[in-house]
Amino acid sequence: MANGSLLDEQAPPLPREITTQPRFSDRVFRLVITAGGFTSLLVLGLIAAFLAYRGLEVFRTFGYHFITNYKWDGGNPDAGVKPSLGIGAMLIGTIVISLVALAIALPVSVGASLFLTYYVPNFLRKPLTILVDLMAAIPSVVYGLWGFFVLMPHAVYWAKLLHKYLGWIPVFDVPLPIFERSPFIAGLVLAVMIIPIITAISREVFTQVPLDRVQAAYALGATRWSMIRAVVLPFGSSGIAGGAMLGLGRAMGETVAVYLVLNLAYKANFHILFSSGGSIASMIVNKFGEASPFELKGLMAAGLVLFAITLLVNYLANLIVRRTARTGR
Amino acid sequence: MIRLFNENRYERDAVSTPPNEGEIVSSLASVANRLPRISNEVQASGADLEARGVHAWFGSRHVLADVNLSFPAGRVTALIGPSGCGKSTFLRTLNRMHEFVPSAAMAGEVLLDGVDIYKQGTDVTKIRLKIGMVFQKPNPFPSMTIGENVLSGLKLAQIKRSNKEDLMEECLTRAGLWNEVKDRLNSHGGSLSGGQQQRLCIARALAVAPEVLLMDEPCSSLDPGSTLRIEETIRQLSQSVIVVIVTHNMQQAARVSDYTGFFLTEGGPGRLIEYAPTREIFSRPKDERTEAYVTGRFG
Ligand SMILES: Nc1ncnc2c1ncn2[C@@H]1O[C@H](COP(=O)(O)OP(=O)(O)OP(=O)(O)O)[C@@H](O)[C@H]1O
Ligand SMILES: [Mg+2]
Numbered sequence: 001m002a003n004g005s006l007l008d009e010q011a012p013p014l015p016r017e018i019t020t021q022p023r024f025s026d027r028v029f030r031l032v033i034t035a036g037g038f039t040s041l042l043v044l045g046l047i048a049a050f051l052a053y054r055g056l057e058v059f060r061t062f063g064y065h066f067i068t069n070y071k072w073d074g075g076n077p078d079a080g081v082k083p084s085l086g087i088g089a090m091l092i093g094t095i096v097i098s099l100v101a102l103a104i105a106l107p108v109s110v111g112a113s114l115f116l117t118y119y120v121p122n123f124l125r126k127p128l129t130i131l132v133d134l135m136a137a138i139p140s141v142v143y144g145l146w147g148f149f150v151l152m153p154h155a156v157y158w159a160k161l162l163h164k165y166l167g168w169i170p171v172f173d174v175p176l177p178i179f180e181r182s183p184f185i186a187g188l189v190l191a192v193m194i195i196p197i198i199t200a201i202s203r204e205v206f207t208q209v210p211l212d213r214v215q216a217a218y219a220l221g222a223t224r225w226s227m228i229r230a231v232v233l234p235f236g237s238s239g240i241a242g243g244a245m246l247g248l249g250r251a252m253g254e255t256v257a258v259y260l261v262l263n264l265a266y267k268a269n270f271h272i273l274f275s276s277g278g279s280i281a282s283m284i285v286n287k288f289g290e291a292s293p294f295e296l297k298g299l300m301a302a303g304l305v306l307f308a309i310t311l312l313v314n315y316l317a318n319l320i321v322r323r324t325a326r327t328g329r
Numbered sequence: 330m331i332r333l334f335n336e337n338r339y340e341r342d343a344v345s346t347p348p349n350e351g352e353i354v355s356s357l358a359s360v361a362n363r364l365p366r367i368s369n370e371v372q373a374s375g376a377d378l379e380a381r382g383v384h385a386w387f388g389s390r391h392v393l394a395d396v397n398l399s400f401p402a403g404r405v406t407a408l409i410g411p412s413g414c415g416k417s418t419f420l421r422t423l424n425r426m427h428e429f430v431p432s433a434a435m436a437g438e439v440l441l442d443g444v445d446i447y448k449q450g451t452d453v454t455k456i457r458l459k460i461g462m463v464f465q466k467p468n469p470f471p472s473m474t475i476g477e478n479v480l481s482g483l484k485l486a487q488i489k490r491s492n493k494e495d496l497m498e499e500c501l502t503r504a505g506l507w508n509e510v511k512d513r514l515n516s517h518g519g520s521l522s523g524g525q526q527q528r529l530c531i532a533r534a535l536a537v538a539p540e541v542l543l544m545d546e547p548c549s550s551l552d553p554g555s556t557l558r559i560e561e562t563i564r565q566l567s568q569s570v571i572v573v574i575v576t577h578n579m580q581q582a583a584r585v586s587d588y589t590g591f592f593l594t595e596g597g598p599g600r601l602i603e604y605a606p607t608r609e610i611f612s613r614p615k616d617e618r619t620e621a622y623v624t625g626r627f628g
Contacts, residue, residue, distance in 0.1 A: 122431075212468040216530070219426060220537060221458030222485035230485055234472035 048307060055301030058085060058294075066301060067091065072266050072287070074295045085298040087305060092268045093183065093278020094306070097258065098251040100187025100272055101194060106244050108191070109198035114232070116199075117206040118224060129203070136196035144260030147189035152261070155185045159273045174274040181263035183277035189257050194247035201246065205239030206232055238320070245317025249310050255281040280306045376442055376540035377401045378423065378460070378571055383437035384598070385418050385427060393418050394598035396437075398590055400541070405563060405572040407582035407607065410592030411622065415599030416575045417465075419592070420543050423573065424460035425453050441541070458486050461539035465546040467526035469518035469533070476514040478529055482537035496536060503565065504532035505558040524555030531562060542566060544574040548581065560585045579623060583611055591619045 022030070059066060062085060069086020116129055159179040166172040209232050217227040233240075259282035269276045284299045291299060378400040385393035393415040400406050408416045421427040422435050425446060438445045446456045469478045479497045483490055490496065497514070501507040506528040510521070521529060527547060534542060544563075548556040563572055563585045576582050582589055589610040591603045603610065603619045614620045 210468075212464060212466055213470060215426060215429065216464065216468040216470070217481075217485055218429070219424065219457055219462040219464075220482035220485050220533065221454045223454050223487075226485045226487065230470060230473075230481060234470075 048304065051300050051304035051307060054297055055304050056297075058298045058301040062086070066298075067305065070266055070268060072283070072298075074292050083292075083294055083298075085295065085301075087280060087283070087302045089266045089268050090264075090278040090280045090283045090302070091305070091309075092270075093262075093264075094252055094280050094309075096270065096272060097183045097186045097190060097262070097277060097279060098248055100183055101190035101251040102244060102248050104188060104191035105194045105198055105247055106240075109195050109243070109247075110202055110240060112195070112199045113202035113206055114228060116203055118228065118232075132196050132199050134196075135192070136200075140193065140254060140257040141260070143189055143193055144257035147185065147257060147261040151188060152180060152185060155188055156180055159184055163273050171270060171272050174271050176274065178275040179273055181261060181275045181277075182273050183262065183269070184272045186258050186262040186277060186279070187272070189261050190251045190254055193254060193257065194250050197250060198240075198243040198247045201243030202236060202240050205236040205243075209235050238322075241320045242317050245313055245320065249313045249317075252310055252313065253281055253306065255279075255285055258282045259285050376459075376571060378541050378573075379440040380419070380423065381438040381440065383419065383422055383439065384435060385415065385422055386432075386434040387430060388432040391598040392594075393422075394600050396601045398601060398604060400571045400573055402571060403567060403569075404588060405567045405574065405586045407586035407589045408573065408575045408592060409577070409579070409582050409589060409622070410599070410602075411594075412577075413599075414592040414594045416592050417545050418599075420462075420545050420573065420575055423541070423543055424457050424462055426457075426462065454486060458482075458537055459539055460541040460543060461534040461537065463527070463530055463534055463542065463544040463547045465549055467523055467530050467550070469521070469526050469529050471517060471519040473518055474515045475510050475518055475521070475529060478518040479532045479536050481533055486537060488537065500532040500535045501529075503535055503562060504528045505562050506532055524551045527551060528555065528559065528562075531559065535566075539570060541571040541573070544572065546575050546577065549577065556581070579611070583607060591616070591622060593618055593622070 062069070066086055068088050069084065070089040071084055071086055072090075073081075073084045075081045075083030112132065116125060116132070120128060156179045159182060162172050162184075163174060163179070167174075213231045213235070214227060217231050222230065258279045262277045262279060262282060263275045264278060264283060264286055265276040266278070267276060269278075280302050284302055287295060287299055380396055380398045383393065383396040384391065396419055398406070408419065410416055418427065423439055427433050427435055435447070439447060441456070441459060445451075446453075446460075470481055473481060476497055477484075479500050480493055482488075483493070498507060498511075501510060506525060509525060510529075513520075518526070518529060527550070531547070548559055551559070560581065563574065566572055567587075572585075574582075574585065586607045588604065589607045590601055591610065591614075592599050593602045594600070603614060603616045605615070609615075610619060611623055614623060620626075
């Protein structure tokens with residue numbers, strides 16, 4: 001018993017090596033999913049490597065100015081004008097329209113998923129859910145055209161109202177009364193596009209709320225809304241945050257719809273109602289056709305920056321999800 | 330050596346031989362007899378609850394038939410019976426929690442102070458405020474602190490109240506939890522032990538001042554110490570609140586209740602077989618099925 005006794009002292013045994021002999025089917029399955037996992041990593045890595053390789057020269061030429069410079073000038077070798085490439089305005093524009101989209105889509109999506117989970121009559125639940133999911137299947141060019149031809153006239157009217165009543169807030173101010181093709185309208189279109197994904201994720205989370213907590217709230221005389229606030233939202237907050245981040249990532253990468261709606265301008269514009277904005281993805285589409293070889297490398301570099309930001313957003317999403325998961329439940 | 334062995338054996342037999350039924354019944358009855366009987370003298374609050382001809386269904390399955398029971402003020406009623414006989418279902422018809430099961434249906438009336446709680450136009454949240462419930466599994470709100478949990482009913486039902494601190498202390502004291510948590514009211518509800526969580530749930534139910542408290546096997550996951558404390562709480566509560574408790578523990582029924590109802594299903598829907606003062610149920614039940622159950626012959 002006593003460890004103190006010198007005579008008894010013995011070296012502790014080495015830990016045993018614990019092995020299991022997986023079944024053949026297990027090994028096959030593991031091989032398949034490992035291959036799948038590594039393939040996606042490999043593809044991701046190859047894309048990043050390709051973009052980095054093609055964009056290297058541009059990064060080397062401009063350094064961090066590539067990100068801080070607002071101007072995109074392909075230069076003119078014949079006239080001896082050197083190119084000056086920067087995506088600052090586009091970067092800011094991307095963030096602005098994505099945040100506008102998120103600000104609109106998040107409350108709508110959470111409301112929609114609460115409605116679909118707790119309020120909708122039973123016979124309508126399934127069809128409405130399918131309808132929302134179908135919204136994700138519409139091609140983005142259709143959203144872009146719809147945004148331009150159908151939404152724009154209404155959105156301009158809403159923008160004018162916002163400007164009239166909330167114009168004293170800097171973001172709702174405009175330097176000139178031009179409201180068409182603004183970040184606000186692009187954000188609206190993007191919002192419609194990311195609503196399905198945020199709704200689907202929130203709905204999934206809401207269906208997992210522990211029933212005993214729901215019943216505890218009702219048994220205390222809760223109304224449906226007070227139950228939702230006390231039980232459902234605290235439980236679902238991490239999932240909603242994760243869904244929001246996924247939506248944000250989608251909004252940042254969206255190309256064609258924004259390209260059709262937004263008035264691209266190489267200026268930093270924080271007046272969301274004003275007809276001038278930026279988006280890295282749609283700038284790439286915009287420039288791709290007539291780009292010089294050097295500009296093309298710049299576009300690749302821009303793609304790499306967008307790629308990095310999207311990864312960062314997803315990483316943050318994970319972080320938020322994990323933090324709220326610890327405290328929120 | 331041999332003698333010693335025999336003596337031991339004799340003692341062991343004395344412990345393990347089941348006493349005959351009569352002994353169990355009389356020992357339960359003696360437990361019941363030793364308790365203070367307050368129901369006869371005290372008619373504290375004016376509230377009373379009555380179930381009239383209550384039936385319950387899940388889908389097309391008839392699980393509860395024609396239950397008539399009344400729960401006058403100041404009385405603790407225990408509901409006993411084998412598993413699946415509809416005790417929980419009956420309890421849940423009493424505060425309209427039954428209707429949360431999508432396919433659930435009921436018939437009959439539940440009168441609170443003479444008014445049918447299923448009457449059209451009834452505000453069901455007000456009903457549940459008056460008829461509180463404690464569940465089998467402790468279910469505090471984990472996103473709230475201990476203190477917030479106690480007061481959560483006020484928030485949920487949007488009741489304004491001053492001196493919340495006093496209310497918090499009063500409810501926790503009545504639930505027998507105050508001394509254990511008074512220094513950590515700000516830690517999370519989930520950080521308590523199972524027994525403490527259950528007492529927190531009782532405190533939470535008390536904070537909205539219910540007239541009736543329904544308890545569905547509240548002690549089934551608790552240690553003997555917490556169980557006794559909750560039983561004490563129930564005895565104290567009975568002076569101001571109608572308590573209905575479902576339990577599988579005969580001793581508990583004998584210790585805490587004034588009246589006992591015995592439920593049983595014989596293939597079909599569950600029925601109330603016998604309802605009488607607890608003493609009588611355990612000492613001289615009228616129905617032989619009740620006797621068989623309380624003496625442990627089946628169920
Ligand atoms: N949500 C439900 N859906 C369908 N049937 C149910 C549901 N809940 C209970 N039942 C059925 O109703 C009957 C009564 O169940 P109940 O929970 O009231 O029994 P109980 O007396 O409380 O049993 P126990 O002592 O095991 O808790 C059982 O046959 C059960 O299978
Ligand atoms: Mg039960």
